[in-house]
Amino acid sequence: MGKKSKRNKGGRGGGGADDQLDFGSDADSVASMSTALSDLQLAQATEHVSSQEFVLDKYMDDLYEKRGSTREKALGALVDAFESFVLLGLVENKYVTLLSQFTNSIKKGSTKEACLACRAIGLLSITLGAGSSSHEIMDESEPQLLRILQTWPDAPKMICALDCLTVITFVGATDLAETQLSMSAIWDVIHPKSGSNVGIVRKPKPPLLAAAVSAWAFLLTTVGSSRRSTDSWKEPITFLTSLLEAEDRAVRIAAGEALALCFELKLLDVSTSKEANVDSDVRKTSGSKNQFFLNMQALKAKIFGLVYNLSMEAGGRGADKKNLNDQRDLFQRISDFIKSGERPEESLRISGKNGILRVTSWRESIQLNYLRRFLGRGFLKHAQDNDLLHDIFDIKIDCVENMSTTEKKIFRSEEEKGRALKLNKERRLAQERKQYILNDQYG
16 A cells, blocks of 8 residues: 555545446435434434444345345445444454455455445555555455456456455555456456467457546555666556547546656656666667667657647537546646646645645545545545555544544544543642742751
8 A cells, every 4th residue: 555554454537336326226225324313413413333333233144135125225334334434443343244244245246246345345454554454355355356357257247346355455464465456357347368268369348448547546555666667567558558548538537647657757767878778678678778778768758649639629510518627727737747747736624723634746636536436425534534545645634623512522522521620630749849848947
């Protein structure tokens, strides 16, 4: 993860595949999720943790039911609860049981059930934060998620699996090798190659391709300076460059953000002396130690030209003006960054006067956009109360500002008691010192 939480606890818009699946079309599912949310709100308002636990246990029990529709309702309710509250205290001792049932739904459930389970696993990992528990979630979930990406089922299920794999890797991975394994699996979706048992090359449709590129870039934000051999990045950067000419605007935008990050991480920079000496295979292919440097310079120039053109693209009749303006704005910022190093800046007020989330780099911007998209309507709540997001974005929250009126009264009452005790102690010590002085003077 970009910034690991010190605790050792055990894209944009809504969730990725939720745009592809109508999770809200079933009236019973909507009623179930609404009931779960209101039950949890009531339990929280009355400050009965045991009541919240009872509500969660009820839906956990429903995950064991044979009927798929019952499991779907329970998963929907749990997802709704994970979005609406940071349930760390309630799930840190139940996560193994939850994970077992979630993975069972991925294996045996319908596409809708599997997608809900993938989302639930990602939210569970975010709730627990970085540490041994999230690492265990990653280890246990990864084989099933990789199997989905390798078998290429329907696109919504693949997008859900991509999102889940990306989030659990971001939170749970403890070394570069674990992150690279997930990035490699995602890259095989972006740029698939024919295998011996396949015979044909699969081609992802635009929604899947855009989701995969965004997921890959999100994990790239955690790589940092630990792997900077330019030759190893040439192939993915070249392919991402080709996506700037894709017909689908979402694909172009995702590729643009990924390339901006590559520039920020200096993955296209070549040292004509040191790098050329290390990459002997490159020298043999190019015929000179400077040829690779020239090739990368040409690639950078090509990227800049495409970026500039996209920042100036004309709309034309029937063009979606909002999405076109979003594209122009993004690529203008990328162009400014390539030319002058001007980085993106954004500020979000999370809470009160001092609870501000600020991003000042492409790395932070990509992390913010991806987590904001994945958490959906739950982003603000997690930004306020989840230590994981506080660590990632260095958010400082004044806890008192987020308290209810009752909680503030209790807190201030305790503060008053503390101050009174301190003053009484100081008075007593002062009196004792005064008495000691008098006794010393008059014996």
